[in-house]
Amino acid sequence: MQDASNILEHLQRNFGETAIRQQRTVDDLLTLWVPAEVCLQVIRQLKSEIRQPYSLLYDLCAIDERDRTHKNDMPAVDFTVVYHLFSFGRNAFIRLKVPLLGEFPSLPSLTAVFKNANWYEREVYDMFGIRFEGHPHLQRILMPLTWRGHPLRKEHPARATEMGPFELWDEKQDREQEALRFKPEEWGLQREGEDSDFMFLNIGPQHPGTHGVLRIILQLDGEDIVDAVPEIGFHHRGAEKMGERQSWHTYIPYTDRVDYLGGVMNNLAYLLAVEKLAGIDVPDRVKVIRVMLCELFRIASHLVWLGTFAQDLGQLSPVFYMFTDREKIFDIIESICGGRMHPNWFRIGGVAQDLPRGWDGLVRSFVDYFPEKLREYKNMVLRNSLFKARTKGIGIYTLEEAIEWGVTGPGLRACGLEWDFRKRRPYSGYERFDFDIPIAQHGDCFDRAVVRVEEMWQSLRIVEQCLNNMPEGNYKADHPLTTPPIKKYTMQDIETLITHFLSVSWGPVIPAGEAMSCIEATKGANSYYLVSDGNTAAYRVRIRTPSFPHMQMVPYISRGYTVADLLSILGSVDFVLADIDR
C-alpha cells in the first residue's frame, strides 16, 4: 500500500488535492476519482512519466449511476467512466473513475494514448451513449447500427417482454440490410491504390475459418491484405445487462456461456468477485476442487484450439484425435458436475456438491493416459514442417505492441514476458501449486502455439497435484451469504427460518461495494468488475474478456500478409466469439 499512497501523493501534487479523490473498495485496488478535464493528463502521466508505469489499459467501461442509492464517498455523478490500468513492474492495478454529469455526457478520447482504447470507447458509446471527443470512428460496435437506445442505460428495457412485439416488415428489412453494407469510405479505406484497384473480400459471418459468427472485411491487393476491418457483435447476448436482473446466484449459469470453452473457469472469475464483496473465505477443499476443474477445462480448451488451428491450416486429422481426448475430459467433468460444456457448478462460497465417489480413479486414468497423447500431438502438429512454414514469422508482434494493444495470456507469453496471473497474483490457492510459466521469444503464430501446448503440460501437472493432495473438509464455506444458505438452525427459531426463506427465494443480498477479480483464463486475463448496491442483483456487471482486445489487434498484425496467413493469425490468436461479444 506504500506504493499506492505514493501514486496518490504524486497525482495530488500535480493536479491538486481536491481534484484527485480516493475511494475505498473491498478489493483493495487503488481507486481514484479523476475529473474529466484532467483524466487524459493523469493517464498519460501514469503511462509514461512515472517509474514502473501503468503500461496496460486493462479495461475501460462505464456505469450508469443514476439509480444508485449507496453513493457515499462519491462525487455528484450521473455516469462514471472507469479505466483499469495495470502495471507489470508494480504488479498492481489502478482504477480511475471519471464522474460525468448530464443525460448524454462526453469526455476526451483516450485513443491517442492507448491503441486498444478504440474499441472499448466504441463499446461504452454503444452501451451508454457517452461520447468520446476525438475518437477516430465512434460508431456502434456490438449492437446493430440501426438500434435505438443504449442498452446498458438504466432506462433501457432488459427483457423482450418489456418491448413491443418484434416485427420485420419489408422496408425495415431493407433498411437493416442496407445498414450491413460495407462502405469502405466510412472506414477511411481507399477503393483503389496507386496502380491497382483493391478488392474487398467479405469473410464471414458464415465462414469455416472464423470459428463463429465473425465478419472480417479484407481490403486486398491481389491476395495481400492491405487492411482488415473486423465486425463483431453478432454473438452479443447482453450478458452484462442480464447480470443486472438475475440474482447473484442465478447469474452463474450465464457466465458459463461467455467463454464457452472455458466452462467453470468463468464461474470462478465471477464468484471470486462476488466472494470479495460478500467477504467469504472459502475452505481449502473448495479451492483445490475449483483449481482442478479449471485446469481440466484449460486442457480441454487448448485441445479444441490446437485441433481447429491445425484444421485451419488444412490438416484434417488432428481435430478428431483432440476432440476424442476432450471427450475424455468431459467424461470426468460430467461425472463430477453433471454438465459438460456449461457445468454451472461453482456456487457462492463453494461448489454445488462434494466430489463423487471414485472421482480420483477417473482423474488418475486421464493423468496417466494424456502425456503420451500430448507427445504425439506435438510430433503430429508442431514438428510438421508444413505447419512450421505456415506459422513461423507470421503475425508477429513485439512485447511493446502486445502491451499497447492489451494482449494477455499465451499471446503475451509468446513475446517473452513471463507473466501469468496464476503465478503473479495468485487466486484460489494457486500459490501452493508447483508449475512453470512457459514462454517463447518471437511472438509469431508458431510461438503462440508452442506456449499453449506447453501450458497443457503445466495444467496436467497442476491436476496431478490436486489429485494427490486433495484436502479433506467442507465443499462449502460456513457463511450466511453462501448459496444454498445454511439450514442448520432454521427449525429452532423463526428469525433464522425467515432469513433462510428469503435468501432461498430472493437469493442472497450482497453488501454494497465494488470489487474486481482477475484470473488467468484459457485465452488471457478475464475479470468481473461487480458493483453492488446492496441488493439481490448486481447493480453493474462488467465482464473484461481477453478475446475482445485480441480481436481488436488482428487488423494490425495481419496487414501485409496474405489471405491464407489471416487464417493462421486468427487461429493462433485463439478467440471465442461469445467471449468477444458477451
Place this chain on the structure above:
Amino acid sequence: MTIMQHIWIVLGVLFVLLNVAAGLIWVERRLLALWQDRLGPNRAGPLGILIVLADTLKLFFKEDWIPPFADKWVFITAPAIVVGSVLMSFVIIPFAPSVVVADLNVGLLFFLAMSSLGVYSIVLGGWASNNKYALLGALRGASQMIAYEVFMGLSLMGVVMLTGSFNMGAIVAAQKDRWFIVTQPLGFIIFFIAGIAETHRLPFDIPEAESELIAGYHAEYSGMKFGMFFIGEYLGITLISAMTVTLFFGGWLGPAFLPPLVWFIVKTVAFIGLFILLRASLPRPRYDQLMEYGWKVLLPLVLANLLITGAIALWIRK
C-alpha cells in the same frame, strides 16, 4: 481387333472408371474415418457402401441452380471440361497387354496435353461464377497447374529417354527387367508431387482451400455440376495413380500367379490409398510457398535428373 472389340473396350473402360470414381467417395470417407479414429458412413448397405448410391441420387435430385450473376454457358461448360479431359487421358493407358483404348505412338504427350486442358475447367468455372472466392480460387488454380505442368512433363522425360519412345505400351515393355522406379526415383517423386498438384488434392488443394476460400473455384456450383467436379477429382486421382503405376511401377507387369489386369488394379489401388493417406496427414502450404517450392526446388531437381539420366543413357549406349 475388330471394331466391335474396340467399342467393347471403350465402353468397358468408361463403365469401370465412372464406377471407380463414384466408389472412391466411399473408399475415401471410410479410409479417412479409419485413420481419424471414427466410423465414417457405415449405415447404408454392407459396410455403408450404398452411400455411393445415396450420394449420387442426392446430387441428381438437388436443385440445379445457376446463379443469376453467373456467365451461364461458361458456367455450364466448365464442369464438363474437367471430366472430359481426364477421361480422354485414360485413352492411352494400357490396363493389360491388349486392353488399351488407343495405342498412340505419342501416348505420353497426349496425356500431358489432356491434363493441361483440365486447367480450363478451373479458370472458366471460377471466372464464370462471378464470385470473389471463386475468382481467387481460379487464379490460384491456374498458376499452380501451369507451374506444375512444367515439372510433370520434365519429370517424365527420363522415362522417355530410357525407353526411347512415347508409346505407353513400349514404356511398360521396357520395364520387363527393372521397373523405372529403380532408375528414376527422383523422376517418380517429382511426378507424384506434380500429380497431387494437378489433381489439387490436399496438401495442394490450394484452389479450393476449404478453410480459406470455402470451396474456391466451385463455391457456386451445386447439384450434378458440383458432382462433375467431384467425379473429375476422383478420376484425376485414379489417372495419376494409374500413370504412376504404368510409368514407374511396371504397369501390368508382375509375377504370373495373378493375371496382368489384376496386377495393374492392385498397384493403382495402392496409390489411390496413398493419395487419401496424404490428405489425412498433411496441412496445406501457402500459395506462394507452393510456387516457390516448385520453381526453386523442383525445377532444378528435375533438370538435374534429366541431365544425369541423359549422360548415363549415352554412356551405357556407347
